[in-house]
Each structure stands twice: as C-alpha cells, then as structure tokens.
Amino acid sequence: MTRIENHPILGKLGRKKTVTFTFDNQIIRGVENEPIAAALLANSIRTLRNHEETAKPRGIYCNIGHCFECRVTVNGIQGKRACLTPIKEGMIVQSGKRFATPVRDWSGNHV
Amino acid sequence: MYKAVSGSPLLLEIGVETMYDIIVIGAGPAGLAAASTAAREGLHVLVIDEYMKPGGRLLGQLYQESNGNWWNGLEESVKLNEQAVNEGVKIILQTVVYDIERQDSSWIIYTENIVYTSKQLLLATGAAESPVPLPGWTLPGVMSVGAAQVMTNVHRVKPGDKGMIIGVNVLSAAIAMELQLAGIDVVAMALPPLNQLTHQHSRPKEVMEALLHASHLAPSKFLRIGSKFMTNPFMRQLGIRLYPKSGISMWGIPIQLRKAVTEIYGTNQVEGVIIRTIDINGSPVSGTEESIACDFVCIAGGLYPLAELAGVADCPFYYVDELGGYVPIHNEKMETPIEGLYVAGNITGIEGAKIAISQGVVAGYSMAIASGKQGLVENLQDSIKKVHETRKQAAIRFHPKVDIGRNIIHKQWEARQVPSTNDATII
Numbered sequence: 001m002t003r004i005e006n007h008p009i010l011g012k013l014g015r016k017k018t019v020t021f022t023f024d025n026q027i028i029r030g031v032e033n034e035p036i037a038a039a040l041l042a043n044s045i046r047t048l049r050n051h052e053e054t055a056k057p058r059g060i061y062c063n064i065g066h067c068f069e070c071r072v073t074v075n076g077i078q079g080k081r082a083c084l085t086p087i088k089e090g091m092i093v094q095s096g097k098r099f100a101t102p103v104r105d106w107s108g109n110h111v
Numbered sequence: 112m113y114k115a116v117s118g119s120p121l122l123l124e125i126g127v128e129t130m131y132d133i134i135v136i137g138a139g140p141a142g143l144a145a146a147s148t149a150a151r152e153g154l155h156v157l158v159i160d161e162y163m164k165p166g167g168r169l170l171g172q173l174y175q176e177s178n179g180n181w182w183n184g185l186e187e188s189v190k191l192n193e194q195a196v197n198e199g200v201k202i203i204l205q206t207v208v209y210d211i212e213r214q215d216s217s218w219i220i221y222t223e224n225i226v227y228t229s230k231q232l233l234l235a236t237g238a239a240e241s242p243v244p245l246p247g248w249t250l251p252g253v254m255s256v257g258a259a260q261v262m263t264n265v266h267r268v269k270p271g272d273k274g275m276i277i278g279v280n281v282l283s284a285a286i287a288m289e290l291q292l293a294g295i296d297v298v299a300m301a302l303p304p305l306n307q308l309t310h311q312h313s314r315p316k317e318v319m320e321a322l323l324h325a326s327h328l329a330p331s332k333f334l335r336i337g338s339k340f341m342t343n344p345f346m347r348q349l350g351i352r353l354y355p356k357s358g359i360s361m362w363g364i365p366i367q368l369r370k371a372v373t374e375i376y377g378t379n380q381v382e383g384v385i386i387r388t389i390d391i392n393g394s395p396v397s398g399t400e401e402s403i404a405c406d407f408v409c410i411a412g413g414l415y416p417l418a419e420l421a422g423v424a425d426c427p428f429y430y431v432d433e434l435g436g437y438v439p440i441h442n443e444k445m446e447t448p449i450e451g452l453y454v455a456g457n458i459t460g461i462e463g464a465k466i467a468i469s470q471g472v473v474a475g476y477s478m479a480i481a482s483g484k485q486g487l488v489e490n491l492q493d494s495i496k497k498v499h500e501t502r503k504q505a506a507i508r509f510h511p512k513v514d515i516g517r518n519i520i521h522k523q524w525e526a527r528q529v530p531s532t533n534d535a536t537i538i
C-alpha cells in the first residue's frame with residue numbers, strides 16, 4: 001500500500017528518518033517509530049501470522065491494541081502487538097506460524 | 112523484564128515507585144485534561160497509557176465542524192499533552208496496566224515492570240469497537256473502521272486502495288469521509304447481515320432512525336438533510352420503503368441502507384464482498400447477490416465503554432443502552448462508589464472528545480478537592496455546567512438519547528446514597 005504523502009488537511013508527510021528491520025528474514029524499510037503493522041502495510045504486507053491450528057492468515061483488526069489479532073515475535077519475545085510496537089533499526093520480527101504438532105482435541109475422551 | 116525467582120515476593124522483584132497523589136490510566140482527552148487540572152492545583156500526577164503516543168482515540172479524529180473549522184485530533188492531542196507536561200504531569204507511554212488493587216487507602220497499579228502507587232485513581236480508558244462476525248471476517252484486509260481511521264490519519268498509510276464499509280452509523284460515516292479525503296476509494300457503505308448480535312445495526316429502519324437523530328450540527332450533509340423532512344414516524348417508514356435501491360450518495364459514496372454484506376471473500380486476503388438486497392426488516396431477498404471487488408473491508412459495529420479495570424476494582428456497573436453498554440456507576444462529579452476511584456471520558460458512556468475533555472476537568476477538580484485543596488468548589492460546579500453545555504453543542508452524537516442515559520446512571524448513583532430499609536434486614 002502507499003503512504004499518504006499529501007493530505008488536504010493534514011498536510012505533507014515530510015521527510016522522516018527511515019530504518020530497516022526484518023520480517024521473516026525479509027528486509028523491510030519503514031519510518032522510525034511507526035508501528036510494525038503500518039510499516040508492513042506500507043510494504044504491501046497484510047498477513048502478520050498464521051493461525052496456530054488452522055494456519056489461516058491473519059492481519060490487524062482493531063489497530064489500537066485491543067484484539068491481539070496482530071501478535072508477532074519481536075527480537076525473540078512472543079506475543080507483541082504489531083499495531084503498537086514501534087519499529088527500530090535492526091529489529092527482528094517474525095510472524096506466528098501454525099504449531100508443528102497440531103493441538104489435539106481430547107474432549108471426545110471425556111464424554 | 113524481571114525474572115521470577117521461586118519463593119521470593121513479587122514486589123521485591125519489580126520496582127515500586129514513590130506514592131503519587133493521583134494516577135490516571137489513559138492518556139486520551141479525558142485523562143490528559145484531568146491530569147492537567149489536578150497538577151495545576153499542585154498535585155503530583157502520573158498518567159499511564161499503553162499506546163505509543165498520547166491522545167488516545169482523539170489522535171485519528173478529523174472532521175469539519177458546522178462553523179467550517181477542522182477538528183484536527185492530532186493537533187488537539189499535541190496541545191493536551193503539552194499542557195499536561197507544562198503543568199508537571201509525568202506521562203508514561205507503552206505501558207499496559209493489567210491490574211489494580213486498593214490497599215490501606217491507597218491504590219496499587221500493576222504494570223509489566225513497575226508497580227505504582229497513588230492516593231487517588233482515575234480510570235480514563237475510553238471505548239472499544241464492537242466486532243461484527245460474518246463469514247470471511249478474519250481475512251487480512253478486514254479491519255474495524257477505527258483501525259482504518261488510525262492507519263490513514265495517524266500513520267498515514269492507506270489501509271487499501273478500494274474499501275467497503277460494513278455498518279452505517281455516525282462513526283463510520285465520519286470515517287468514510289476521512290478515507291476519501293486521503294484519496295482512498297470507498298466503494299460503498301452497507302449494513303451487516305442480520306443476526307442476534309447485529310439486529311439494531313441490520314434493520315434499515317432502525318439504522319435510518321439512529322442516523323437521523325445523529326445531530327443537528329452534524330458535519331455531514333446526509334445526516335443533516337434527514338432531520339428536516341422526516342419528523343414523523345409515518346414519513347420515516349415511507350422514507351425507508353422509498354429508499355433508492357442504489358443508495359443515497361454522500362460525498363460520492365453510495366450509502367446502501369437496503370443492502371447487507373453477507374460474506375467477505377478472498378484466498379489469502381480480501382478480494383471482495385457479496386452483497387444482497389434486504390427487506391425493511393433486514394432479511395435478505397433471495398436471488399439478489401452481487402459481488403463487489405475491493406481490497407479492504409471496514410467493520411463498524413459501534414462503540415462500548417472499556418471498563419474492565421473498574422470491574423477489577425469492584426466498582427458496581429449498570430447497563431445503559433444510551434451510553435453504549437455497561438458503565439461504572441458514578442455521579443456528576445465523576446466519583447464512583449469506591450473510595451478514591453474516579454472515572455471520566457468514554458468509560459462513562461460513548462460521546463465525542465470535547466465532552467471527554469470537559470469530564471476530565473471535572474474529575475481533576477474532584478480529585479483535587481478530595482486531596483484537601485481548598486477553594487475549588489466553584490470551579491467544580493462550573494466545570495460540571497461546562498459538560499452540559501459541551502453536550503448541547505456536540506457535533507456528533509453517538510446515541511440520540513444520551514441525555515436520558517446520563518440521567519439513568521446518575522439515578523443509580525443517587526439510589527445507592529440512600530440506604531434502603533430492606534438492607535438492614537439482610538444479615
């Protein structure tokens with residue numbers, strides 16, 4: 001997606017300091033301190049993780065920290081919200097992946 | 112980060128800061144205004160917020176007021192923040208408050224790394240958007256309408272090139288216009304599919320009625336036209352029957368009150384939506400499916416007060432539809448039945464940012480008085496009057512009967528002040 005360089009009311013975006021970080025080993029450029037989700041979207045990346053069980057792709061939903069749909073791993077720490085974690089130079093971001101061993105439903109054994 | 116060593120008390124592992132007079136949770140308009148007001152009276156105030164910038168949901172707001180001026184939320188947030196900082200308020204961002212506790216007439220506020228303590232506590236945690244589940248809504252590219260607002264106006268990244276908005280209400284109408292202003296194509300606005308959760312958002316008549324009452328001062332022409340000619344129920348009924356199938360256009364965006372989106376489709380991300388004609392009760396008419404291509408979808412399910420922390424503090428709640436849901440019981444001074452606990456802003460009911468600011472000022476004075484500051488009774492009374500005036504002038508009204516809602520909650524407060532004789536017998 002594109003950045004909104006000119007806005008009729010909010011004005012010009014202006015030059016901001018850019019930084020690079022990685023998302024699943026891909027090098028991404030973004031504006032320093034913008035949230036991970038915004039930097040990725042500006043690079044046309046919407047999928048932030050795959051559901052733990054179904055592997056279905058997920059992206060942001062609320063964009064303000066309420067829904068936890070955007071959780072990613074940042075510098076090794078899991079469960080960070082991509083919508084409110086600012087990007088820094090050299091940050092390593094990884095998407096959540098489907099669990100290697102599927103979570104089994106044992107409830108059938110307990111009826 | 113701290114490491115828990117087994118057997119050692121948690122509080123020794125994490126930092127505990129010195130006691131504040133007041134802690135405010137939420138750096139939105141209500142929290143910042145309250146903090147400035149109290150700090151101006153010489154109190155030691157800390158504001159904690161989980162977001163990256165101060166301003167809360169005010170940050171993304173952008174609309175033209177009836178006098179032609181633009182309400183620029185980004186600028187207003189900067190002003191409120193500067194004001195607070197100048198009064199000596201300490202503001203900590205990117206910090207989640209996950210628990211609060213009352214102990215020996217002070218409050219203990221738990222964040223990830225540090226435990227803070229204060230004598231008084233203000234909850235100004237704002238509102239959240241209600242989700243509207245429908246087939247395909249977990250696809251990347253589907254987001255709440257507020258998410259698109261923040262992406263566009265705060266981060267200045269387009270949520271997509273071409274979007275569909277599901278849910279027609281004051282907030283989604285305002286945001287549709289904001290998206291267009293930023294050069295993003297909004298293909299149409301339509302209703303969500305009818306189900307038990309969505310009924311009042313899915314019946315054309317109810318949606319129309321809510322829109323017509325949205326405000327006499329509304330920035331949108333669409334919202335203003337209505338109230339003029341549709342003053343009686345017969346006309347309203349007729350209005351929705353005669354509502355053009357192709358929709359009415361607002362700033363070039365078709366508003367479809369007689370169509371509902373029943374499915375969002377796409378393989379790895381949004382590719383489009385399926386839309387169906389609905390009857391005046393919201394039920395889909397068979398054989399009317401059409402598909403509309405788009406690369407993002409906004410869901411507008413309405414707002415509700417974000418009040419979990421009040422629950423954690425054992426504050427009683429009352430359900431008030433006109434205020435958006437469960438609201439902590441409070442009075443006009445923004446006091447709750449829990450000693451030392453105050454509320455302000457959208458946690459007390461869904462309204463615009465100017466009202467949140469005016470409520471924040473009230474809470475600031477109330478807490479200053481409770482902290483022993485003299486000579487502020489008149490300021491408090493004036494600030495309460497200001498809340499009423501601001502409400503009358505509001506450009507956007509989220510619920511047509513918000514005044515009634517305010518009365519309901521204040522009656523609940525009063526009812527608690529007079530202990531009923533029955534209580535004494537329950538021992």
Ligand SMILES: Cc1cc2nc3c(=O)[nH]c(=O)nc-3n(C[C@H](O)[C@H](O)[C@H](O)COP(=O)(O)OP(=O)(O)OC[C@H]3O[C@@H](n4cnc5c(N)ncnc54)[C@H](O)[C@@H]3O)c2cc1C
Pocket residue numbers: 136137138139140141142159160161162166167168169171172173206207208209235236237238239240256257258260282285414417420455456457458462463464465467507
């Ligand atoms: C998505 C969205 C869009 C909106 N758009 C508009 C609009 O366009 N026009 C309009 O008039 N009104 C809008 N509103 C209504 C809005 O709530 C009010 O206008 C106003 O911002 C309310 O102010 P507040 O101070 O009560 O809360 P907010 O502005 O919501 O501020 C609350 C703050 O508390 C913080 N917080 C909450 N819980 C915690 C916690 N546990 N720990 C730390 N911090 C916490 C949040 O991060 C947030 O910054 C919108 C609301 C939402 C939710």
Ligand code: FES
Pocket residue numbers: 059060061062063064065066067068069070071081082083084
């Ligand atoms: S998108 Fe909801 S928490 Fe990040």
